[in-house]
Amino acid sequence: MGILIYIIKSLYRFKWWLIILPLLVVGIVIYETRHMNRVYESDMTIYTGVISTNGNDLSQTTAQDWNILKNSLLNIINTISSKETLRTVSLRLFARSMINGDPGKDNVYISAEHYKELLKITPKEVLKLIDKSSEDRTVENLKNYEKVDADNFVYGLFNWNHPYFSYGALKKLLIKQVDNSDILSVTYENNDAGITYQTLNILSEVFADEYRTLQYGNTNNVIKYFEAELARIGKDLFLKEDSLTNFNVRNRVIHYDKQTEAITMLDKDYAIREQDALAARDKAKATINQLEVGIGENVKSIKNNAQFLAKLKQIGDINYSISQIESYQADSSFLTLQNPDDTLLKLKSKLKEQESDFKGFIDDYSSQKYTRNGYPNANYVVLWVDELLKLEQAQAEIEVVNNFKKELDNMYSHYSPIGSLLKRQERGINFTEQNYLAVLGGLNAARLRLKSIEMNSATLKVINPPTFPLNSKPTKRKMLVAGSYFGTLFFLLGCVLLLEMLDRTLRDKFRTERITKGKVVGAFPKNNLGRYQKDIEEIASKTIANQLFGYYSSQKPSNYINILKLDPFLDTQDLQQRIMKEWQEIGLHVGILEEGTHFNATSREFLVMGGLLEQIQSLGNDLTFVVHADLSKVPVPADYLDHASVNVLVLNAQAVWKEDDEEAYRDLLKRIGNTPLVLCLCHADRFTIETFTGMLPPYSLLRKLEYKFSQLGITASKG
Structure with missing residues (x-):
């Protein structure tokens, strides 16, 4: 549960990113798709007769199985979707569009808008090939003009990326068998109703011819091969038989x-x-x-x-x-x-x-x-x-x-x-x-x-011809908008979670304990919390004071607390004064000894003679703060660490936990003996402090709801 709350709090820190950025992306998608093309769909059904005419194959000596029937259907499907068939459709579709297009109004061939765009990209020499009186002559002219050249317009129509005439557009034809019958369903969609209709219309005219040509061509080639082989082997057989006869005659062999x-x-x-x-x-x-x-x-x-x-x-x-x-x-x-x-x-x-x-x-x-x-x-x-x-x-x-x-x-x-x-x-x-x-x-x-x-090809018929689509299909604009919102949101969530996993900034209790493997007893706020700064500091310091007083022992001759730090620029004076004030208000005698002011950490008396312990006892305080210098600069003898009530390592919540910090912390753990070592965070944010103090001011209704949800108190009636 603690991990879940931690994740929720981490996400809450990026709440404005998670709210504003997805909405911004949604706004961009809505604006960019305001002129989104509509899609028109048309279909037709083809009767193949492959299954129904099973057994009519004169060359077939046994009944076909379903694998052979499926293969025959696949041959027809592949013939319809083959590049050669689609190339023929492309040329005829272009010729029909150029002959029947009208720049003034839409018709069943092509819309006026798309026809004008087509006229703009068509070279003058290609426009001269268009014969308005005959589609066949136009197709023949285009075939004669076409050659394998990147600059050839007719060649590029099929091999470039034109939305109507290219192979990439025409291969989107969807061909599938209807249940387990002889019937094939062919569906096509495009952003022009006339082009969609004419594409299927032309396909229904040419696919059967392409299938017959392909099948006849293969079979005729096989027949020619067999005839040539039969003549060659027959001649060889006659020569060998004559050679045997002559051999018998020469050698007087009868039997x-x-x-x-x-x-x-x-x-x-x-x-x-x-x-x-x-x-x-x-x-x-x-x-x-x-x-x-x-x-x-x-x-x-x-x-x-x-x-x-x-x-x-x-x-x-x-x-x-x-x-x-x-x-x-x-x-x-x-x-x-x-x-x-x-x-x-x-x-x-x-x-x-x-x-x-x-x-x-x-x-x-x-x-x-x-x-x-x-x-x-x-x-x-x-x-x-x-x-x-x-x-x-x-x-x-x-x-x-x-x-x-x-x-x-x-x-x-x-x-x-x-x-x-x-x-x-x-x-x-x-x-x-x-x-x-x-x-x-x-x-x-x-x-x-x-x-x-010849018998099977005669059964290939279009039983449901294509129809001109009057209404467009629903656009995918809503899906794009929803997808952009949730895609952006999940992307940000992934980035946040990845950042939380890789970031070694101490920041809060959960992350600090996970990185350092130590125990955090409190957090002190940073200096930009607004008009509630003093109230938050007071609440935070009181919580830390209560936590540290728990280490007081009446059995010890003197109770003192070592204030340690790894950062030489970290100022702990405000924290110390706040805690001392809290204890003094309840009547405790509290003193403070600071390195450089009350004792010299580099002197022999401090390092070898144990003078600091005598100085603490001479003060006669209930509790004494001993503030040491940066551990990386001045060593602290193990006796001072071992005789303390508790050792407090103050860390900057906004600092990164570096490798040298890790080494110094391990060394400190080895030298403290049985005395506890706790951590305290400075310059912490509101959410980190609330981990120890509970809800902080202001206590508005919105803040109460926010805090309740951050603690997963979704159905709680009392905060």
Whole structure:
């Protein structure tokens, strides 16, 4: 509560500032707003059809959600408020105002006053562009004249700060969705009724065209992009397919997987045939070797016979040809016969003839009838010849198989890299084909989107056109006046409170105790309180005297009060005399000892010998004032401070509490021992003194009310 009273008293000190300055500001605001512009408002509503026509989008495969619908509405709102749309409105609005304006009277296009102001700022070369007979030609002339230049008037209309035609003025259009419907509400206000009406009127004409242009332009660009990509990817696809065809032709590939499978099967078959032929050859060789042992020397002559060798070679050649033909018949897709006339049947028949001839030659050639073992020689030769023929047949088979395996190895070498190359080209074709189909799908979706835009754009209609405003909106003059008053008042209150928080001037009891952390027992007035000065001084001194007498002790041999000060220019004589007079009037013996008059503070007797205490006792007074010099100049021994009834530090209420004062005060607190140290304020104002004395004269009704409210006695019936 004490803090609250202190704040109220602090504000009361600045009461004239808080009363006069806000009223002065209010007067200035009232004067400056005497010709305040009136504001006219008009609105219109637009049906978008975004929500109602949901599902009519041909490119849409699933139902739209609310986020998509909200986004569509935002696109329309942003198109209406876009810079390009507002630029078109600005040019048309200027052209319409210049064509239809009348300097003699207001009309539905522009007021006479504002039209005359517009004529003043419009250059002559721009006035020549105005075609009174056609608004479209005027707009076209203005577009041709406009260029990006700070000195170009038409360019500046939209980009400067004109109140009607600039972007800053037109962007104040308020566009919002009505509830959750398809309808948009567009509101605009300005200080000219005609301009307000015509702005919305022109906007209702151009916004749909701007929306269609924007939507069509984007979609057409997408369609052109997809068409170009489709042609490029299609050409790439055809080239890759032709490259694959040529690759198959060059490498004789019809069906790669089946061809490679056939080669693998042939390789397996010929491996088996080779094993069989090798087994037959080894068997024939073993039998021949055994029979040659039985035949003896005849075999050498037979082997050395040229006719024998020739016939044996012919039989081997025929066996090779037969084996080769039989091998080629297994898969005729790889090889063809070099001589079609040598059919398999002829060769087999010829082989029989040659074998028969060979056997006859051997029979005729044989010269011995019996072998060395006694067996008929002819039987051995026949067996030997048969085995020899088998050997030739087996060797021919082995040679054919080896030759064909070489051809199979060549086929492996040929077809192995073809597989990876084929897969690479097929992957490329597949990837290009997928891209082609994706681009084709995008192109179809874009074309469907174009048709959907045509359908949706047809639903953009103004259902409630703008109306010409006849009455202006209530002005904000009252709010400005009230705001200026309370704004100034709160600003002053903030400054006062900030000042109270930062100011270190002692001034009153609350602030002094807060800054010094000491106890204030009284305050003595300054010398400008008018005709009640003496009365106030008397009341204040009596209060201080009563407070100080409370420290009197009958147990002490002598009671004295140290009067201390930190300011060498502070005069405490009047305060001392007033207190002494109060005590003397009630019969107390009071004396006073002043430094420089009754004792010397710089003498050894005072500083060391304690002569001041003996001097006080010799006076025999009930109370004695001991007035010391400035503490910063003359030291006071601790014994004098400790034996006193009370130590009174007198401070100037109008002085600032400095850092050196703080240090001296702390030092004093250390040296006083158990003796109290109290503070007393001099040169205090009325409110500070009333803290100790209560209400001071005069006691008029106004003063009583003022004091009652300062003490928060709002409903008190008695002061």
